[in-house]
Amino acid sequence: MTQPRWLDQTEMAAWRAFLTTSHLLERRIEEHLKAAAGLTHPQYEILVRLAEAPGRRLRMTELARDVVVSKSALTYQVGGLEKAGLVERLTCPSDDRGVLARLTSAGADLLERVAPAHLEIVRDYLVDRLSRAELLAMTTAMRRTEEALRASG
Amino acid sequence: MTQPRWLDQTEMAAWRAFLTTSHLLERRIEEHLKAAAGLTHPQYEILVRLAEAPGRRLRMTELARDVVVSKSALTYQVGGLEKAGLVERLTCPSDDRGVLARLTSAGADLLERVAPAHLEIVRDYLVDRLSRAELLAMTTAMRRTEEALRASG
């Protein structure tokens, strides 16, 4: 092991601000989605990804990767969405092991109804508080980290 | 309700990058701490906050606020730390309702042993990938959001 490299004041402040804020924002979003639509945040993100996908359907594995959730958590959350009639499961025609999750029209309707208030939160607390330059800087920085994490994980 | 204001491409990219990366990084950290020291991430943060506090002790409520965790989750996590001898509970002298969590020397030792590898992850995946200007920009941006969330929550 090499010499430990501590974080200096600037670095530590940045890291803590990031950590604290991401947790606070996550809490707020979770609270809102549950109250407004009875959805968890992962469930909301599942609906979003499906709504954007061609044919409104995606493989479970791809969905899990997109939403950043474990396979078992995805099974659990899709189970809830299916019970609520917002998503349905199809067997994948090209791979008998595979399962396709497809957004139902009820799911699309719910998403359209809930999205505005959700995005309003994202705006009020994050997006509208950043300048255009800050938005771009954050995007590239976050993507560098994402790429590194995905490459090694 | 006013007109829904969708996010444009730049805004949406920034928000998704932030969301995805924070989840990925959280997963990685959790995985490392569990393997290296049998700690959850909240538990690690509890140890850090206590180590910095005067007298290595803090009120439960303040700890919960700092670590951004619910009161009941804090009770649970401190319970585990106490069982492992890393933290001990004292009744607060100035307030009989209150409980002080105090870092034990075993807790301080464990923290010193685990911190370097933990910080190495924070470095490798986030801090070292940001320029000094980006670090500062992120800090102020995150703090603006944190302040807004705390003020309204």
Added chain:
DNA sequence: CAGTGGTCGTTCAAATCTGAACAACAGCTG
């Protein structure tokens, strides 16, 4: 001092997440 409203930390049930184990299947090699 009794009364009131608020705070503190814990407990409990329910919801959710994780990781390992598993059966079924895909893709390739011989």
Added chain:
DNA sequence: CAGCTGTTGTTCAGATTTGAACGACCACTG
């Protein structure tokens, strides 16, 4: 086609989180 290795999604047990309910206590008011 048999055999092997890797992937897919689910299941299960255990760990963790949440929110509501609760008893104990504080601070203040009359």
